[in-house]
Amino acid sequence: MRSDHLKLSRRRFLQNFAFASTAITTGVGSWVIRPEWANAAEGPIKVGIATDLTGPIAYAGNADANTAKMVVKEINDAGGLLGRPIELFIEDTASNESVAVGNVRKLIQRDKVDLVLGGITSSMRNAIKDPIVARGKTLYIYPQLYEGKECTPYLFCTGPTPAQQCDEFIPWLIKNGGKRFALPSANYVWPHTLNVYARNVIEANGGEVIFEEYYPLDQVDFSATVNRIISNKVDVVFNTVIPPGVGPFFKQLYEAGFLKNGGRLSCVYYDENTLNINQANEIEGLASCLDYFKALTKDDPVSAKIQAAYEKDFPGNFLFAAGSAATGTYRGLKLWAAAVKEAGKIDRESVAAALDHAKIAEGPGGPAEMVPGKRHCKMNMYTAVAKGGVYDIVARSSGLVDPKEC
Amino acid sequence: MASAFVAAFEILSFGAIIVLVVLGLGIIASMMGIFNFAQGEFVLLGAYVTYLAYSHGIPVWVGMAAAPFLVGALGFVLEALIIRRFYAAPIVAMLGTYALGLIIRECVRGLIGGLYLSVPEPIGGSIDLGSVHISAWRFTIIVVTILVIIGCYLLLSRTTFGLRVRATLENPALARASGISTAAMYGTTFAFGAALAGLAGALLVPVFSLFADLGIRFLIQGFVAVMVGGVGSFIGPVAGAAVIGTLSAALPWVMAPVIADILVFVLAIVFIKFRPQGLLSGKGV
Numbered sequence: 001m002r003s004d005h006l007k008l009s010r011r012r013f014l015q016n017f018a019f020a021s022t023a024i025t026t027g028v029g030s031w032v033i034r035p036e037w038a039n040a041a042e043g044p045i046k047v048g049i050a051t052d053l054t055g056p057i058a059y060a061g062n063a064d065a066n067t068a069k070m071v072v073k074e075i076n077d078a079g080g081l082l083g084r085p086i087e088l089f090i091e092d093t094a095s096n097e098s099v100a101v102g103n104v105r106k107l108i109q110r111d112k113v114d115l116v117l118g119g120i121t122s123s124m125r126n127a128i129k130d131p132i133v134a135r136g137k138t139l140y141i142y143p144q145l146y147e148g149k150e151c152t153p154y155l156f157c158t159g160p161t162p163a164q165q166c167d168e169f170i171p172w173l174i175k176n177g178g179k180r181f182a183l184p185s186a187n188y189v190w191p192h193t194l195n196v197y198a199r200n201v202i203e204a205n206g207g208e209v210i211f212e213e214y215y216p217l218d219q220v221d222f223s224a225t226v227n228r229i230i231s232n233k234v235d236v237v238f239n240t241v242i243p244p245g246v247g248p249f250f251k252q253l254y255e256a257g258f259l260k261n262g263g264r265l266s267c268v269y270y271d272e273n274t275l276n277i278n279q280a281n282e283i284e285g286l287a288s289c290l291d292y293f294k295a296l297t298k299d300d301p302v303s304a305k306i307q308a309a310y311e312k313d314f315p316g317n318f319l320f321a322a323g324s325a326a327t328g329t330y331r332g333l334k335l336w337a338a339a340v341k342e343a344g345k346i347d348r349e350s351v352a353a354a355l356d357h358a359k360i361a362e363g364p365g366g367p368a369e370m371v372p373g374k375r376h377c378k379m380n381m382y383t384a385v386a387k388g389g390v391y392d393i394v395a396r397s398s399g400l401v402d403p404k405e406c
Numbered sequence: 407m408a409s410a411f412v413a414a415f416e417i418l419s420f421g422a423i424i425v426l427v428v429l430g431l432g433i434i435a436s437m438m439g440i441f442n443f444a445q446g447e448f449v450l451l452g453a454y455v456t457y458l459a460y461s462h463g464i465p466v467w468v469g470m471a472a473a474p475f476l477v478g479a480l481g482f483v484l485e486a487l488i489i490r491r492f493y494a495a496p497i498v499a500m501l502g503t504y505a506l507g508l509i510i511r512e513c514v515r516g517l518i519g520g521l522y523l524s525v526p527e528p529i530g531g532s533i534d535l536g537s538v539h540i541s542a543w544r545f546t547i548i549v550v551t552i553l554v555i556i557g558c559y560l561l562l563s564r565t566t567f568g569l570r571v572r573a574t575l576e577n578p579a580l581a582r583a584s585g586i587s588t589a590a591m592y593g594t595t596f597a598f599g600a601a602l603a604g605l606a607g608a609l610l611v612p613v614f615s616l617f618a619d620l621g622i623r624f625l626i627q628g629f630v631a632v633m634v635g636g637v638g639s640f641i642g643p644v645a646g647a648a649v650i651g652t653l654s655a656a657l658p659w660v661m662a663p664v665i666a667d668i669l670v671f672v673l674a675i676v677f678i679k680f681r682p683q684g685l686l687s688g689k690g691v
Contacts, residue, residue, distance in 0.1 A: 223416030317519030
């Protein structure tokens, strides 16, 4: 045995302690991206991004950080804001709320940022909003699609809400699927709250909910659920089961003949990232409703330009996709930039007042504008269907869709 | 009737999946007294090897056949480099293997970019029996699981190798005195356990898709199965896995899935309270 090697000498302990405390104080997950020019008299405007660079949803967090880098570079190249460059501070929230709160405090207290944008899950938003908005007295933009009902002052949401994802999508599903809905769901806040809204829309449009059922987040066997769906002759599966369960769930549905019998899959967080979870034939015809799909680049030159710029700077695994909040991040930063320009200064009150009615003419999927007094964002919504492993846009909103929040 | 048949098949197939995952874990725990927290990551590596083969255009079944050998070889190396130092301290071994698992898992996460990736099954589609559809691949998994159990049982009970492994487990000092190299036996047993995990991962990946937390998902269930079945024999953990796997798949048919998930663990704890030695403690091979 080598137990003599394991003995902890005092010197060894001090060495380790010194290393660990250095790592803790300097931080292991901080990145600062300084502008190339910083000769302005007042110094740069500081933007903090707090997102999940590591952990299970790192693919989304990295895409958001990349998007922020792209937008900030674009603003700096065009002369900055108010004649000042933007300095970007990126902190890792590590898919872990207690780590996140510590790192967000660093952004607020050490770096003294003028804006924090980030958080992907609702639990992350709830964990970091108080350190940012209440104690930190800083502006916060939350970029992800979510369950709604977030009406905290100085907290602005730039992702789609249940109203935006359901109001036009569910009537489309009833027309192109059927009236009998099943709502299989993961057991956490987003599916619970979204389902309440979805159920109302389904029933208001003459559909019926056959069952609404919740599963543990790590459940991977759905044979009982699939059997209920098949034996009750469900027409539309409105899914809010999340990975890792969603892959085996769709596969079991496919194997049980759900698609063969004319069933329609739908899932409102499905974007280009999640397409790879299953083989293309297992989710043929899956419908999703989001503010952006890559398929839009074919007929929208603005989306095509943004998508191309992103892919040029960041080729690889982290896709520019709506479900990972990348489009919400783009929209959030651009709206904020417009607000800063209008306000002419960067204190929280003035920027929040201008952001309250900020508009952008160009963004992924089209223009966007904040609804005054609501701190939520109007945007175009698109319904897309997966065909042979790629999305095909089948319906689009006639204009900007109201978030109907707050 | 049709629905009862489907239910029975689905429950059996999930039971088979859990048994497959627990086989290697049980062998390492029973034969070596090591609770290997990196076992889930060996499952993950088996899945990753299969994905690698597929993404390089090699037929999936070739990847599946190679996975147990590659993961087994890695297990052999890791035993010689790391695990060997832990035999005297089982608690430290748990922490050590946990750390090892963490390293493997985060490496794989980096390699696949944290995404969920699908791997097609070599035998796809469903077997249609009238109005009933059952998954061809799940059926294959059941068959392979049965074959692997029979193979392992014969290997341990009927061969000289099995005799040496059991002798090393029973009384290492006497085994050494009789000319058995216990160090080599431990190395081989660990590699064999790792290889079984690699096989499990290879067969599972078409069902659950490849993601970094694939192994963790089954680790807790695996340990509960080993406790319920009883440490000390080959057949104990297998029986425990069959019970736990069947319960996990069967309970959601009759109650809310959120409750079923917890109930499995409650039942297991109650069972262990009244029968701490497990279902089949130390009996048979």
